[in-house]
Amino acid sequence: MARKISNRRRVIMSVIAWALAFVIFFPILWTIILSFKTEGNAIKAPWDVLTSSWTFDSYHVVQERSNYFRHFMNSVVISFGSTLLALVIAIPSAWAMAFVPGKRTKDVLMWMLSTKMMPAVGVLVPIYLMFRDWGLLDTRTGLVIVLCLMNLPIVIWMLFTYFKEIPKDILEAARMDGATLGGEILYVLTPMAVPGIASTLLLNVILAWNEAFWTLNLTAAKAAPLTAFIAAYSSPEGLFYAKLSAASTLAIAPILILGWFSQKQLVRGLTFGAVK
Amino acid sequence: MGQITLKGVRKAFGDVEVIPPLDLEINDGEFVVFVGPSGCGKSTLLRLIAGLEDVSGGEIEINGQPSAELPPAKRGLAMVFQSYALYPHMSVRKNIAFPLKMAKLDQAAAKEKVDNAARILNLTDYLDRRPGQLSGGQRQRVAIGRAIVREPAAFLFDEPLSNLDAALRVNMRLEISELHQKLKTTMVYVTHDQVEAMTMADKIVVLQAGRIEQVGSPLELYRTPRNKFVAGFIGSPKMNFIEGDEAAKYGADSIGIRPEHIEVSTTEGAWKGTVGVSEHLGSDTFLHVDTEYGLINVRGGGEIGLHAGDTVFLTPDLSQLHKFDAQGQAI
Numbered sequence: 001m002a003r004k005i006s007n008r009r010r011v012i013m014s015v016i017a018w019a020l021a022f023v024i025f026f027p028i029l030w031t032i033i034l035s036f037k038t039e040g041n042a043i044k045a046p047w048d049v050l051t052s053s054w055t056f057d058s059y060h061v062v063q064e065r066s067n068y069f070r071h072f073m074n075s076v077v078i079s080f081g082s083t084l085l086a087l088v089i090a091i092p093s094a095w096a097m098a099f100v101p102g103k104r105t106k107d108v109l110m111w112m113l114s115t116k117m118m119p120a121v122g123v124l125v126p127i128y129l130m131f132r133d134w135g136l137l138d139t140r141t142g143l144v145i146v147l148c149l150m151n152l153p154i155v156i157w158m159l160f161t162y163f164k165e166i167p168k169d170i171l172e173a174a175r176m177d178g179a180t181l182g183g184e185i186l187y188v189l190t191p192m193a194v195p196g197i198a199s200t201l202l203l204n205v206i207l208a209w210n211e212a213f214w215t216l217n218l219t220a221a222k223a224a225p226l227t228a229f230i231a232a233y234s235s236p237e238g239l240f241y242a243k244l245s246a247a248s249t250l251a252i253a254p255i256l257i258l259g260w261f262s263q264k265q266l267v268r269g270l271t272f273g274a275v276k
Numbered sequence: 277m278g279q280i281t282l283k284g285v286r287k288a289f290g291d292v293e294v295i296p297p298l299d300l301e302i303n304d305g306e307f308v309v310f311v312g313p314s315g316c317g318k319s320t321l322l323r324l325i326a327g328l329e330d331v332s333g334g335e336i337e338i339n340g341q342p343s344a345e346l347p348p349a350k351r352g353l354a355m356v357f358q359s360y361a362l363y364p365h366m367s368v369r370k371n372i373a374f375p376l377k378m379a380k381l382d383q384a385a386a387k388e389k390v391d392n393a394a395r396i397l398n399l400t401d402y403l404d405r406r407p408g409q410l411s412g413g414q415r416q417r418v419a420i421g422r423a424i425v426r427e428p429a430a431f432l433f434d435e436p437l438s439n440l441d442a443a444l445r446v447n448m449r450l451e452i453s454e455l456h457q458k459l460k461t462t463m464v465y466v467t468h469d470q471v472e473a474m475t476m477a478d479k480i481v482v483l484q485a486g487r488i489e490q491v492g493s494p495l496e497l498y499r500t501p502r503n504k505f506v507a508g509f510i511g512s513p514k515m516n517f518i519e520g521d522e523a524a525k526y527g528a529d530s531i532g533i534r535p536e537h538i539e540v541s542t543t544e545g546a547w548k549g550t551v552g553v554s555e556h557l558g559s560d561t562f563l564h565v566d567t568e569y570g571l572i573n574v575r576g577g578g579e580i581g582l583h584a585g586d587t588v589f590l591t592p593d594l595s596q597l598h599k600f601d602a603q604g605q606a607i
Contacts, residue, residue: 172328173361177422178349178378187374191365 028252035059035245042241058246066232068250075225075254077140078215079208082147083155083201089148090155091197095185097156098163099171109160112153120150120213131218138220146218147208155204162196163189199265202258209255226251277339278430278462279304280325285334285344287320287486294320295486297334302430302464302479307456310466311473312483312509318466319434321483325464326355326432338429349378354423358435360415362407362422368394369403372421379426386425393421396458413444420455430462437472449476470510474498482506504604507532513562515598518569528599528607535562535575537596540582545589547572551582565590 033049034042041052062068097105127146128137136142166189174188190197212227219228230251233244259266280302287295295317302308310318323329325336327348336344343351354375362371372393376386394400397417407415416436423431433452437445453476456463467473473480474494482489482497482505490502494510501507507515511534519530539545540563549567556578563574565588572590582588599607 167359167361169357169359169361170363172348173355173357173419173422174363174374175328175348176326176353176355177375177426179374180378183378188363192363194365 028256031245031248033245034241035249037242039240039242042245043239058242059250062233062243062246062250066229066247068229071224071226071229071251072254074140074223075209075227075251078143078147078223078225079205081140081144082151082208083204085144085148086152086155086204087159087197087201090152090159090200091185091190094156094159094163095189097160098166099168109157112156116153124217128217137218138223140223142218143215143223143225146214147211150211150214151204151207154207155200158200158203159193159196162193162200165196166192195265202262202266206255206259277304278302278428279337279339280430280462280464281337281340282325283335283337285321285324285336286332287317287324287329288332293332293486295324298486298488300481300488300491302462305460305462307453307463307465307476307478308481309473309477309479310464310481310483311468311470312489314468316483317486318468318483320486322355322432322434322464322466326353327351328355352426352429353432354426354428354430355432355434356416356419356423356436358438360407360419360439362415362418364407367404367406368399368410368418368421371407371418372399372425375422375426389425390421393424396424396455397421412440413448416440416448417451420452424459428461430464433463433465435466435468437467438469452476471512474510480510482509500606501598502606504530504532504600507598507600507606513573513575516572518572520569522569523599526597526599529602530600530604532598532600533592534596535573537593538572538574539591539593540574540576540580541589541591542582542586543589545591547590547592549588549590551584551586551588554580554582554584563588 035058036054036056037049037052038055038057041049044052097109131137131142131146134142136145170192171184171188174184179187209225210227212231215225215227216231219225230244230247233240233247280300282298282300284297284299285295286293286297298321310321312318320329324331327343327346327350331344334344335342338351338353348355363374366374369390372390373386376389381389390403391400394403397420399414399417399421402410402414402418407418410418416439419436436452437448440448449472452463452465456476465472465476477494479491480494480497481491484505490497490506492500497506497510501510504517508517513535515532515534516538517530517532523529523531547567547569549565549572552564552566552571554564555562559578561576561578561580561582563576563580563582565572565574567590574590576582601607
């Protein structure tokens, strides 16, 4: 029999849950509110901020001063580009590790994960110098490569756990049925792993979209994505809360909308394999 | 044509030799069953024939062609897996047509073959469903359909019925036997269930620890088991074994007698005992009798009115007595 939960308990738990959710969401909400205020009103006490008049001024200024659309396109190209490149590399690697594991497969997986534990700044100088020599600084190609490499361990790990769930028999059946290795991956493995691949793609697009360390350090103007667009408004020369908020809102809006519509897929992706 | 010859085939995983070198001849059109306890290497042997595992030594010839180095699809064999191994994202039609698609057969010819297989297997009404919407028996039929359309030299079945419930298993057993009669294609069937082996096989291969203990028709194995292992494995309920002085009387190290070859009497007989449990099945009665030689199982007629605690006398049918030496080999 299912556990009985009294109504009172349910109400209290709901209130706590909503309160926690509100606290977590509050910084984003406040950013959005500030983006609709004038610079003068934005720095007032919280109550005065809420009661002051609403305006689109900050958005106009932000759009005039910097090209939102170009940054947006850079973000799209970099985040999707790096994720797709990572998938192309990760699907065969995860296949190999899930279905023909060797003695050292586990060690390789652990090693890949361990690279994520290293602070990125530790390799900034060598990567910067390489990028400079190869002419990759401030290019989308350069960022696609570096973000792909940064997220590759996570992509391979996620796909590996998905592929592990696919019965080996089915791939063997495909082999008996005359599928080549390519056919096996293309016609059988990939379609069966679509939910897993989709949530891996989504999560990594979000990670790449929000990535600020490499995008800020390796770009200047041409390839700068939305993270650089926000950073441009946190200037040391003065307080531009409203404009900074407007820029931030514009930067997070696309990924927030994407995340909202795909949350079911994302949650499924993150908990996959936990429950059989 | 579906002649399969194994010559000195050996398989080792690392240092562990799971199949010592063995020879086996499977003739065209034969229904051969590999039977043995769990872990005896029967599935591995099947997978070696299929090409899903590489041999560590020896040669596999299919229709006279050396095939040990060929990839699975090039061997002309089709396999039906225990787990069905259907493609869950494809309809039944696409599942059955998959091998034809891989062989790049044109669509009209493929459709005809799929429809034909569906008709043979009573799947015509389910062609547009996904495997998830089918029952266990239907799924197994789809797996068989996928094998049929390839028109293989031989079918390989890896414990295909062990995921089905008892009633369905009996039905599918019949269906596979009928299919064999209809197609007359070589079938190699792996099971741990000796009833399946006895009822379906033309030839049974009894395996233990990767070694072939005996090859023969079901009745040959039943009547003249080569050793104690085969004697105990084939036949249900199991053969009774008696060792010591009683066996020495018959000039053997141990003797074996099947439960159906023992006569029960309440007045006189060779061995005296007490009925422990009696199982009345209606058609038969299984008596578990405690004797001075140990527990002896007896299969009697359905009308035997004996119950726990009754004293009985057992007399073995001497013409059906099996004698074994100290190594367990039949004398």
